[in-house]
Amino acid sequence: AAALVLTSALAACSDPAPKFKGNDISGTQLGKALALNDHNGQARTLQDFAGKVVVAFFGFTQCPDVCPTALAELAQVMQKLGPDADRVQVLLISVDPERDTPEILKQYVTTFDPRFLGLTGTPDQVKATAASFKAYYAKVPTEGGKNYTMDHTAAFYLFDGKGDSRVLANSTIGVDAMVHDIKLLLD
Numbered sequence: 001a002a003a004l005v006l007t008s009a010l011a012a013c014s015d016p017a018p019k020f021k022g023n024d025i026s027g028t029q030l031g032k033a034l035a036l037n038d039h040n041g042q043a044r045t046l047q048d049f050a051g052k053v054v055v056a057f058f059g060f061t062q063c064p065d066v067c068p069t070a071l072a073e074l075a076q077v078m079q080k081l082g083p084d085a086d087r088v089q090v091l092l093i094s095v096d097p098e099r100d101t102p103e104i105l106k107q108y109v110t111t112f113d114p115r116f117l118g119l120t121g122t123p124d125q126v127k128a129t130a131a132s133f134k135a136y137y138a139k140v141p142t143e144g145g146k147n148y149t150m151d152h153t154a155a156f157y158l159f160d161g162k163g164d165s166r167v168l169a170n171s172t173i174g175v176d177a178m179v180h181d182i183k184l185l186l187d
Contacts (some may be wrong), residue, residue: 025165026166028165030157030165034133036121039117045121052088056091056156056159058095059094059154060099061100071090074178075116075176077178078177089115090109090113092105093126093129094119095152098123134156156169156170
């Protein structure tokens with residue numbers, strides 16, 4: 001009985017895992033194969049952001065609702081983080097490389113925050129990156145068939161400063177919950 005009490009007491013003293021508001025995906029290795037170019041033409045992998053918390057999500061510049069809402073919320077997150085925002089990198093990974101040129105991506109993402117980066121590549125590079133995240137996207141023809149929109153995973157992937165996937169958050173998580181999870185990863 002004494003050993004059980006001592007074991008319980010020692011377990012209570014150990015550092016518990018962080019209590020994220022999003023889903024804890026630690027150890028999943030999601031996103032490890034990210035290899036795209038940013039909107040400035042620079043090749044990027046997660047290792048380029050060592051020491052920073054990375055918030056990545058999939059979207060496209062002609063997205064009518066989810067993407068601009070997500071970017072606006074992430075801009076609010078950066079404001080709430082204050083000086084800590086300099087230790088965070090937001091990445092919009094385009095699922096529409098046909099239309100999202102580096103110039104268009106740059107204009108789009110930096111409208112929300114000049115620190116945000118848009119990533120794109122060839123269709124094969126985008127496909128490989130999305131597969132690494134287990135993210136879904138598909139081209140969907142619009143009525144009349146002359147144009148299209150994109151269906152895509154609407155979630156935030158948070159990585160710690162070592163580039164390890166840690167949190168998967170629904171796009172409706174909200175600013176305060178996102179700030180909470182980022183601060184846990186910054187500590």
